[in-house]
Amino acid sequence: MNATNADPQEIQKFSELAHRWWDPGSEFRPLHEINPLRLEWINARAPLAGKKVVDIGCGGGILAESMAVKGAVVTGIDLSDKALKVADLHSMESGVQVRYEKIAAEDLAAREPGQYDVVTCMEMLEHVPDPASIVRAAATLAKPGGKVFFSTLNRNPKAYLLAIVGAEYLLRMLPKGTHDYAKFITPAELAHYTREAGLEIDAFKGMSYNPLTRIYSLNQDTDVNYLVACTKAA
Numbered sequence: 001m002n003a004t005n006a007d008p009q010e011i012q013k014f015s016e017l018a019h020r021w022w023d024p025g026s027e028f029r030p031l032h033e034i035n036p037l038r039l040e041w042i043n044a045r046a047p048l049a050g051k052k053v054v055d056i057g058c059g060g061g062i063l064a065e066s067m068a069v070k071g072a073v074v075t076g077i078d079l080s081d082k083a084l085k086v087a088d089l090h091s092m093e094s095g096v097q098v099r100y101e102k103i104a105a106e107d108l109a110a111r112e113p114g115q116y117d118v119v120t121c122m123e124m125l126e127h128v129p130d131p132a133s134i135v136r137a138a139a140t141l142a143k144p145g146g147k148v149f150f151s152t153l154n155r156n157p158k159a160y161l162l163a164i165v166g167a168e169y170l171l172r173m174l175p176k177g178t179h180d181y182a183k184f185i186t187p188a189e190l191a192h193y194t195r196e197a198g199l200e201i202d203a204f205k206g207m208s209y210n211p212l213t214r215i216y217s218l219n220q221d222t223d224v225n226y227l228v229a230c231t232k233a234a
């Protein structure tokens, strides 16, 4: 088990909240709200029906289940036992099938290289010690020509202000300490990791929150939260 590229405190943090994962009014509300947006963006770039997909850092399975509803055959992996248990229970209740497994991305990549049409890894890279290693694992998991998607938080004063001061302290949408500014990743850094991993970037997309309307939207503003779509060389 590749336990080296995981921060036990991070896993613990998500485990403690895991029982509320599917409560749309909980700490996980932002994930519920952004999910339709990112799902449609992914599905437009990589039509999910019939595809073999792995979701890295799946947590309680919000994205994983929604991709399965689109007709994908989905594997969700995470290192939080509790999150995976919640994910499994929810899948049983909803009847939406997802295969969940507790395994590090690097270990799954060693076991199942080149087997996935689509790889997703959302809101997770900013919680791991070595994000480049996760990006390499994601690339290894993808088939040649496969699509790989990431999302994370940019690192700059505006991101600090909105993602930490705004979301954790002013609006209290997230528990204090949810995010560590030093671990945020600029698009240039992520682009470097993906290139080194043999991925070609197709597109960046910004994701922002309007605190007045309380509405999330996808746009060209990658200053705070952003997604990236890549293709593995054929």
Ligand code: SAH
Pocket (backbone or CB within 6 Å): 005, 006, 007, 010, 011, 014, 015, 031, 056, 057, 058, 059, 060, 062, 063, 077, 078, 079, 080, 083, 104, 105, 121, 122, 123, 124, 127, 128
């Ligand atoms: N991707 C999901 C959940 C994001 S929350 C979504 O966007 O809806 C971040 C998740 O990453 C948590 O479930 C946490 O347990 C997981 N995580 C953190 N570090 C990890 C690691 N090193 N390996 C696998 N999962 C990790």
